[in-house]
Amino acid sequence: MADEKRKIRIATCSLAGCFGCHTSMLDIDERLFDLLEMVEFDRTPFTDIKHCGPCDIGIVEGGVSNAENAHVLKEFRENCKVLVAIGSCAITGNVPALRNNIDLWDCFQEVYLYDPGTEGKQIPNDPELPLPFDKVYPIYEVVKVDYFLHGCPPPANAIWKFLTDLIQGRQPETGHELLRYD
Amino acid sequence: MISTITIDGKTVPFTEEQTIMDAALAAGVYIPHLCHNPEFKPHGSCKLCVVEANGRNVTSCTMPASPGMVVVNDTPELNEDRKALVQMLFVEGNHICPACEATGNCQLQAAGYYLHMQSPHFMHFYPPRRVDASHPDIFLDLNRCILCELCVRASRDIDKKSVFGISSRGIDSHLVVNSESGRLGDTSMAVTDKAAHVCPTGAILIKRKGYTVPMGKRLFDQKTLPEFHLEQQKRVEPEDGPDGG
Ligand code: SF4
Ligand code: SF4
Ligand code: FES
Numbered sequence: 001m002a003d004e005k006r007k008i009r010i011a012t013c014s015l016a017g018c019f020g021c022h023t024s025m026l027d028i029d030e031r032l033f034d035l036l037e038m039v040e041f042d043r044t045p046f047t048d049i050k051h052c053g054p055c056d057i058g059i060v061e062g063g064v065s066n067a068e069n070a071h072v073l074k075e076f077r078e079n080c081k082v083l084v085a086i087g088s089c090a091i092t093g094n095v096p097a098l099r100n101n102i103d104l105w106d107c108f109q110e111v112y113l114y115d116p117g118t119e120g121k122q123i124p125n126d127p128e129l130p131l132p133f134d135k136v137y138p139i140y141e142v143v144k145v146d147y148f149l150h151g152c153p154p155p156a157n158a159i160w161k162f163l164t165d166l167i168q169g170r171q172p173e174t175g176h177e178l179l180r181y182d
Numbered sequence: 183m184i185s186t187i188t189i190d191g192k193t194v195p196f197t198e199e200q201t202i203m204d205a206a207l208a209a210g211v212y213i214p215h216l217c218h219n220p221e222f223k224p225h226g227s228c229k230l231c232v233v234e235a236n237g238r239n240v241t242s243c244t245m246p247a248s249p250g251m252v253v254v255n256d257t258p259e260l261n262e263d264r265k266a267l268v269q270m271l272f273v274e275g276n277h278i279c280p281a282c283e284a285t286g287n288c289q290l291q292a293a294g295y296y297l298h299m300q301s302p303h304f305m306h307f308y309p310p311r312r313v314d315a316s317h318p319d320i321f322l323d324l325n326r327c328i329l330c331e332l333c334v335r336a337s338r339d340i341d342k343k344s345v346f347g348i349s350s351r352g353i354d355s356h357l358v359v360n361s362e363s364g365r366l367g368d369t370s371m372a373v374t375d376k377a378a379h380v381c382p383t384g385a386i387l388i389k390r391k392g393y394t395v396p397m398g399k400r401l402f403d404q405k406t407l408p409e410f411h412l413e414q415q416k417r418v419e420p421e422d423g424p425d426g427g
Binding site: 152 | 279282
């Protein structure tokens with residue numbers, strides 16, 4: 001179909017992140033209208049579509065901390081032509097990875113059994129809960145990642161610059177002012 | 183008599199006993215480095231400063247300059263190698279920049295920016311490392327130590343206390359504290375010691391000072407690593423230095 005105006009299709013998700021990167025995406029404010037002229041959204045917390053279909057760009061916030069994160073990430077990699085790791089958690093594991101050199105069981109006991117504020121003193125074991133991994137992994141350690149957009153979260157201007165570059169077919173520039181690990 | 187070398191084609195004068203690094207910095211030519219600090223004897227451990235001198239790769243912070251030496255420094259190949267070294271330093275420790283008090287003031291981080299490090303690339307080790315908060319004024323967080331030995335050199339050569347040392351070899355190398363308990367609080371280290379202020383990363387932090395300067399207004403928010411390092415050199419140079427001031 002020769003639809004010259006075909007919009008770029010974007011999917012986003014948050015794995016082991018805090019939704020801060022997504023909040024920062026919304027911080028592009030009224031430029032969201034310009035963005036919606038150029039793109040349409042597939043799976044993302046903004047649309048509430050549950051599964052990712054074929055997309056041009058996939059944007060992943062957060063690291064991989066459990067089996068569900070791994071499934072979602074694989075689905076994104078399989079469906080997205082270009083995969084972007086957004087934010088420190090996706091790129092290094094970040095704060096969730098603070099648990100990485102603590103034994104998982106010790107961690108659970110501390111949080112659910114020993115912490116004075118907990119009620120019920122029970123480690124959650126509902127079969128519906130995704131299986132936690134021993135560590136939180138940056139997404140590039142699990143699938144191939146094409147671009148990295150740093151920051152905790154990346155500022156809205158960096159996201160805007162990055163996205164417009166990518167959408168308009170330019171190599172995204174994340175030069176010195178836009179490159180920040182914090 | 184003043185002899186010269188060339189660095190990337192530029193003629194750079196040097197005096198006896200100067201290394202390639204000394205001559206370069208004095209002439210305002212930047213060679214990336216982390217474990218070198220002009221105030222201390224060179225140590226040669228981080229390898230970021232490797233250049234090609236007369237066709238051989240050498241650490242410029244330890245290699246004496248010699249007349250007519252042809253040095254190649256700022257090439258894509260060497261900078262790629264440097265980036266890989268920085269990436270290895272990142273994955274070999276636990277560097278959670280957004281949660282680190284040193285963020286924005288950290289030379290490891292600034293080296294990542296300078297070398298356009300887009301991701302740590304390698305698999306993270308997430309090694310178990312110790313945090314020592316026993317000292318009333320100083321934190322020691324080994325998660326962020328890059329084993330540059332600047333604190334070791336400062337404590338030994340300037341403070342004359344030898345509070346720090348490096349123990350074991352290879353991947354097991356780690357910073358140790360010279361007290362019976364191994365805790366910093368049981369040493370004579372004082373917050374005014376030189377060793378408390380030379381760490382290029384956030385491994386040695388002064389307590390209650392972490393956020394006096396807000397993020398976004400810190401050292402490397404204002405300048406790049408080369409700018410900082412070239413100014414650092416100027417501060418230690420005598421007025422009538424080798425380049426005449
Ligand atoms: S020491 Fe530097 S690189 Fe490491 S976490 Fe702190 S700011 Fe980041
Ligand atoms: S604590 Fe800091 S100064 Fe000391 S060796 Fe580690 S990184 Fe270098
Ligand atoms: S600066 Fe020369 S080896 Fe570190």
